[in-house]
Amino acid sequence: MKEEAVQFGEAGSLVGIVTSGAHANSNQPAVLLLNPGIVHHTGPGRIYVKIARALAAQGFTVLRFDFSGIGDSAVRLDNRRFEESSVDETRAAMSFLHATRGCDRFILMGGCSGAAVSLETAECDRRVVGVIAINFPARADQEGSESHRNHSHYYWNFALRDLKSWRKLLTGQSDYRKIGRAVAQSAKRSLFGRSQESASDQGFRAKLRELAARQTHLTFMCSKGDPLLEDLRQAGGKDFRQLCAQRRVACEIISGTDHTFSSLSDQERLVEAVLRRASVAASVAKLKVQTPELTSSPAGALSSHDRQGFVTG
Amino acid sequence: MKTPKPAVPFYFGSPGRELFGCFHEPSAQDLRRCTVLICQPMGHEYINSHRALRQLAVRLAEAGFPVLRFDYSGCGDSYGEAEQSSLSRWLEDISTAVAQLRALTGTLQVCVIGLRLGGTLAAISGSRAENFRSLVLWEPVTNGRNYLKELLALQKEILRFRPRPKLSKKSQAYMEILGFPLSRLLHAQLEELDLNMMAERAAERVLIVQNATAKDDGDNLKNHLIQTRAHVDHQTVQAPKIWLPTSDGSLLVPAQVLQSMVSWLCSVSS
Numbered sequence: 197m198k199e200e201a202v203q204f205g206e207a208g209s210l211v212g213i214v215t216s217g218a219h220a221n222s223n224q225p226a227v228l229l230l231n232p233g234i235v236h237h238t239g240p241g242r243i244y245v246k247i248a249r250a251l252a253a254q255g256f257t258v259l260r261f262d263f264s265g266i267g268d269s270a271v272r273l274d275n276r277r278f279e280e281s282s283v284d285e286t287r288a289a290m291s292f293l294h295a296t297r298g299c300d301r302f303i304l305m306g307g308c309s310g311a312a313v314s315l316e317t318a319e320c321d322r323r324v325v326g327v328i329a330i331n332f333p334a335r336a337d338q339e340g341s342e343s344h345r346n347h348s349h350y351y352w353n354f355a356l357r358d359l360k361s362w363r364k365l366l367t368g369q370s371d372y373r374k375i376g377r378a379v380a381q382s383a384k385r386s387l388f389g390r391s392q393e394s395a396s397d398q399g400f401r402a403k404l405r406e407l408a409a410r411q412t413h414l415t416f417m418c419s420k421g422d423p424l425l426e427d428l429r430q431a432g433g434k435d436f437r438q439l440c441a442q443r444r445v446a447c448e449i450i451s452g453t454d455h456t457f458s459s460l461s462d463q464e465r466l467v468e469a470v471l472r473r474a475s476v477a478a479s480v481a482k483l484k485v486q487t488p489e490l491t492s493s494p495a496g497a498l499s500s501h502d503r504q505g506f507v508t509g
Numbered sequence: 510m511k512t513p514k515p516a517v518p519f520y521f522g523s524p525g526r527e528l529f530g531c532f533h534e535p536s537a538q539d540l541r542r543c544t545v546l547i548c549q550p551m552g553h554e555y556i557n558s559h560r561a562l563r564q565l566a567v568r569l570a571e572a573g574f575p576v577l578r579f580d581y582s583g584c585g586d587s588y589g590e591a592e593q594s595s596l597s598r599w600l601e602d603i604s605t606a607v608a609q610l611r612a613l614t615g616t617l618q619v620c621v622i623g624l625r626l627g628g629t630l631a632a633i634s635g636s637r638a639e640n641f642r643s644l645v646l647w648e649p650v651t652n653g654r655n656y657l658k659e660l661l662a663l664q665k666e667i668l669r670f671r672p673r674p675k676l677s678k679k680s681q682a683y684m685e686i687l688g689f690p691l692s693r694l695l696h697a698q699l700e701e702l703d704l705n706m707m708a709e710r711a712a713e714r715v716l717i718v719q720n721a722t723a724k725d726d727g728d729n730l731k732n733h734l735i736q737t738r739a740h741v742d743h744q745t746v747q748a749p750k751i752w753l754p755t756s757d758g759s760l761l762v763p764a765q766v767l768q769s770m771v772s773w774l775c776s777v778s779s
Contacts, residue, residue, distance in 0.1 A: 201518035209515045241688030270515045421672040452672045458688045459674035
């Protein structure tokens with residue numbers, strides 16, 4: 197396994213690490229790992245390093261890099277919005293790998309905002325053959341404090357069914373103020389939350405339909421313990437459910453994990469899931485090149501296990 | 510407005526144990542004869558403080574210092590797995606980084622800035638082998654046993670609001686702090702760690718930067734370092750603990766603290 201520090205983009209201002217195995221397979225798409233929020237290219241808990249090394253051992257060439265102003269990359273001096281510059285810089289990363297390693301097809305992957313940039317870039321660049329969106333923020337404009345949402349999600353989905361939590365509640369060991377805030381926020385969301393789809397929900401659904409029609413292999417990988425999972429289901433609505441049922445989009449839910457995969461077991465299971473989905477995306481991309489008529493849907497070439505729309509791990 | 514030169518990322522060290530570093534070239538007009546090595550903290554503290562330490566490096570380079578930031582073995586982008594980490598290995602990494610910095614710049618004078626455990630390691634490295642010109646200890650870990658208690662308390666707090674993690678394949682062999690494994694060896698070495706027992710001088714001049722809440726800790730360390738014949742300055746600051754996770758995932762950069770360290774280094778370096 198080889199790791200190389202690289203610089204690309206304008207004046208070499210973008211910094212990244214290319215990881216490749218001893219037997220890098222030039223037929224495989226290359227994988228790009230995009231910043232999760234403002235965490236630099238090692239990812240929370242060093243998870244991007246683990247993913248990159250595991251993928252490189254499977255023959256993938258992997259680039260994890262920092263967008264401008266994040267991690268080791270220099271700050272941009274223009275006034276471009278992050279939503280635009282991040283897509284441009286992801287495309288620059290693909291061009292860099294094409295120029296230096298001959299890669300011409302790509303799987304984009306990222307957690308949280310990295311997932312959002314992956315999807316945006318896939319829509320405007322046909323070199324992208326697959327997206328693995330980890331804890332995709334389908335409703336990034338959602339109102340309410342993030343920590344309150346996390347607590348609320350935890351109470352409703354886990355603590356209610358946990359004897360230990362009930363014991364704490366009944367013996368005065370719980371944080372009643374926190375519970376009160378979480379309940380109030382949940383009530384507010386259910387009473388005054390969105391009853392109708394917003395423009396961003398419609399945009400998301402249109403994007404899904406377009407990418408599925410284009411046979412881009414789409415996987416949404418979700419932590420069971422993350423409120424973003426509910427946002428994804430609501431924002432995706434009927435289209436998302438249908439595409440999953442038709443196996444044109446996959447949604448893999450990893451149980452017992454949180455937003456940042458903050459335990460070693462979360463990370464092990466995420467790496468396993470990513471390897472599985474990247475391998476599927478690569479085989480679909482290969483088949484598309486060889487026999488385009490056989491791949492009426494991206495999941496057309498998959499095994500029965502891989503064809504599952506919703507997989508819980 | 511001055512545009513800082515992009516940092517140059519590279520790997521260095523022996524084959525199979527390459528360390529990742531970022532070299533920040535100084536602004537040509539204000540070149541100083543002293544180089545700066547930045548020693549990072551470990552685990553989640555490394556992730557949370559990466560942004561601030563990068564900005565510190567940029568400010569130092571703008572003030573004329575050549576600067577090297579680097580990752581220890583098994584941390585960040587460096588080779589190796591976190592499970593193999595140990596204090597002894599990280600001390601070797603600091604020596605490798607100092608040699609690399611001297612080779613890059615042709616300068617013998619090295620100043621070191623270390624945050625949390627990075628400060629502690631820098632101090633030990635200075636007292637054992639290296640002859641540092643000056644040393645900034647930013648919220649150093651003075652007592653390993655207390656540090657372990659803090660880490661375990663934080664892990665417990667994080668587990669309160671997330672689904673209970675499944676048993677990891679590795680969890681029998683390692684303790685776990687916020688998704689980072691803590692090897693038995695590292696745990697044992699941390700238990701033995703006490704900066705106030707350090708016998709030799711770590712650097713000619715030392716600056717301790719600590720939050721007002723840790724003033725007693727800082728005073729004890731200051732008195733001890735004076736006994737080792739170091740010239741010690743002590744600054745108490747009011748700043749957030751940037752190495753801790755925040756509720757909204759933001760990464761904090763304490764601009765005033767960074768500037769105060771740069772100013773101190775400028776005042777003690779030619």
